[in-house]
Amino acid sequence: MxxxxxxxxxxxxxxxxxxxxxxxxxxxxxxxxxxxxxxxxxxxxxxxxxxxxxxxxxxxxxxxxxxxxxxxxxxxxxxxxxxxxxxxxxxxxxxxxxxxxxxxxxxxxxxxxxxxxxxxxxxxxxxxxxxxxxxxxxxxxxxxxxxxxxxxxxxxxxxxxxxxxxxxxxxxxxxxxxxxxxxxxxxxxxxxxxxxxxxxxxxxxxxxxxxxxxxxxxxxxxxxxxxxxxxxxxxxxxxxxxxxxxxxxxxxxxxxxxxxxxxxxxxxxxxxxxxxxxxxxxxxxxxxxxxxxxxxxxxxxxxxxxxxxxxxxxxxxxxxxxxxxxxxxxxxxxxxxxxxxxxxFNKNFDIPDFTLKPIDLQADQLTAFTGKYQSRMIPRDIQIFVQNDKLYAQPSGRSSFSLQAYPGDEFRFDSAGIIIRFNRISDTQREVKGFTLFEGDGQFDFTRM
Structure with missing residues (x-):
């Protein structure tokens, strides 16, 4: 385990x-x-x-x-x-x-x-x-x-x-x-x-x-x-x-x-x-x-x-x-x-906010998040793609999984406790430049390739 x-x-x-x-x-x-x-x-x-x-x-x-x-x-x-x-x-x-x-x-x-x-x-x-x-x-x-x-x-x-x-x-x-x-x-x-x-x-x-x-x-x-x-x-x-x-x-x-x-x-x-x-x-x-x-x-x-x-x-x-x-x-x-x-062990952990409700996004809105992302912290790329009007993530060498949208450019894979929070260039330049992945007490930054 x-x-x-x-x-x-x-x-x-x-x-x-x-x-x-x-x-x-x-x-x-x-x-x-x-x-x-x-x-x-x-x-x-x-x-x-x-x-x-x-x-x-x-x-x-x-x-x-x-x-x-x-x-x-x-x-x-x-x-x-x-x-x-x-x-x-x-x-x-x-x-x-x-x-x-x-x-x-x-x-x-x-x-x-x-x-x-x-x-x-x-x-x-x-x-x-x-x-x-x-x-x-x-x-x-x-x-x-x-x-x-x-x-x-x-x-x-x-x-x-x-x-x-x-x-x-x-x-x-x-x-x-x-x-x-x-x-x-x-x-x-x-x-x-x-x-x-x-x-x-x-x-x-x-x-x-x-x-x-x-x-x-x-x-x-x-x-x-x-x-x-x-x-x-x-x-x-x-x-x-x-x-x-x-x-x-x-x-x-x-x-x-x-x-x-x-x-x-x-x-x-x-x-x-x-x-x-x-x-x-x-x-x-x-x-x-x-x-x-x-x-x-x-x-x-x-x-x-x-x-x-x-x-x-x-x-x-x-x-x-x-x-x-x-x-x-x-x-x-x-x-x-x-x-x-x-x-x-005196390690920081977050108190979850269960008041947030999932939201539905259209396929054209999801497309803004697609692409291949890499991290200096983890030797594994992640491909983000749209399939059947849903956003999916696929780490290199592993199976893909679907992501549920939440407010604030946040997506979750609840059964594994994974949160992906996308980052935009700025409030005026809305292009996605990367994301931060949270799993358990881990936090890992990815940039778009």
Whole structure:
């Protein structure tokens, strides 16, 4: 998961002084930012930031249940999706330490009927190098995800797809890997995944609000998820018999922070096991991913399921961890993450103005903005063109995307949090000379070629 999904490498060009804690001014600014998201129905979420074992910042906005008008609290439980994989990987590494599993074992040792199981090691499942097709990408998945599914039926479905590539030759993220690891853990210990999670992690470390989810029960503090269509409406609810070790855990922002703080202190698995979990030549490791904010590299994981989004990260130099759990978003999740990290690391971020309304421009008006633009800050040109009476932008080597017009020569690609603000020569000379591109906390000037 990358915080800058459009420009990528520019995150490494800016230096930010490291600091161990947020300033009061930045806490207040982040409070304001989140309050505005709440006011304009842009998100419902829980944020928590820790420095070592101490809570540095916490804020919740929105509803646990919109219909019943139940607000979210700091201890509200969210489905965390693929963030579950960090827990599953830890359980596997603990099983290796306890002599229950070996990473050199093969899928066929536990499921001999699985096609090519003799060629796929447990280590390859952990590292997403197995070649197994991601069953949640299948076209029919959306029509079946809300229905209870037996393990036999789930197993048969995962086994029915051909390999994406030969095991060990590539890295490609697949939920299939971690569903199978969850099932293997159950075979190795003779207990359910949920029981093993409680025995090995949540009870020893006091994670009282972390467990394998069932049907959402708001009376137990479990949040529903929502999508926005003029108003918040419930999202479909995945039956938790399906994601298992790939995405079935429910937790809180505080519990996940504590989990990561203890993990990186080598309190949950050994130092050697933790080292094996970390990414090497790719950003995908064994239950951990790496992502960057400016020159800082975090280890953690992200997740999404239904209308939930989640991300957790740990920055070793500051012993800092952060967690954002959302049950509804109507604005780019990436923007929220950027604001949270900018507030902690004393980097400026903008408070969005959601009062601006999009406008319609005629094709001849859009033509004034067309052309090829270049920047000294980024080694990538951008072509601006009109197609079907809409303005489009296409960075060199990438796909084009449509832009929505706003007042003041501003255009936006909302799903990626990108704003392009065109610059004219002067008030009297109206020819467009360039634009400034805003993405997250980045700002990049382009001139017309």
């Amino acid at each position: 990358k915080l800058h999904i459009f420009m990528g490498l520019v995150t490494f060009l800016v230096s930010i002084p490291s600091m161990a804690n947020m300033t009061d001014e930045n806490k207040q600014k982040l409070d304001t930012y989140l309050t505005i998201l709440d006011k304009y129905n842009k998100a419902m979420l829980s944020v928590a930031i820790y420095h070592e074992d101490q809570l540095t910042y916490s804020h919740t906005i929105g509803k646990l249940d919109v219909k019943k008008n139940i607000p979210l609290q700091a201890d509200s439980r969210f489905r965390i999706g693929s963030l579950t994989k960090s827990f599953t990987a830890v359980l596997v590494m603990k099983a290796v330490e306890q002599g229950k599993l070996s990473l050199t074992q093969h899928l066929a040792d536990y499921f001999p009927q699985f096609p090519r199981g003799k060629d796929i090691s447990l280590e390859q499942l952990l590292a997403h190098t197995s070649g197994l097709y991601n069953f949640t990408d299948a076209p029919e998945y959306l029509s079946s995800m809300t229905q209870p599914t037996s393990q036999d039926a789930l197993f048969a479905k995962m086994a029915s797809y051909p390999l994406d590539f030969e095991p060990g030759t590539k890295t490609r993220y697949s939920n299939t890997n971690y569903v199978l690891l969850g099932l293997i853990l159950e075979k190795a210990y003779g207990v359910t995944y949920g029981e093993l999670l409680a025995r090995q992690i949540t009870k020893p470390f006091g994670l009282e609000h972390t467990y394998v989810g069932k049907k959402i029960n708001t009376e137990k503090g479990e949040a529903l998820s929502f999508k926005f269509n003029e108003y918040w409406e419930p999202s479909p609810e995945t039956d938790m018999s399906i994601p298992l070790g790939a995405g079935a855990i429910v937790s809180t922002a505080n519990d996940i922070n504590y989990f990561y703080q203890q993990l990186f202190k080598n309190k949950i698995v050994t130092k050697a096991s933790l080292k094996m979990m970390k990414p090497n030549n790719t950003h995908i490791g064994k239950g951990l991913m790496s992502f960057s904010f400016h020159e800082k590299t975090f280890l953690g994981h992200n997740g999404s399921i239904d209308g939930f989004n989640a991300i957790a990260g740990y920055y070793n130099e500051d012993k800092m961890s952060f967690v954002v759990l959302s049950n509804a978003t109507n604005t780019p999740f990436n923007d929220i993450l950027t604001a949270v990290l900018s507030a902690y």
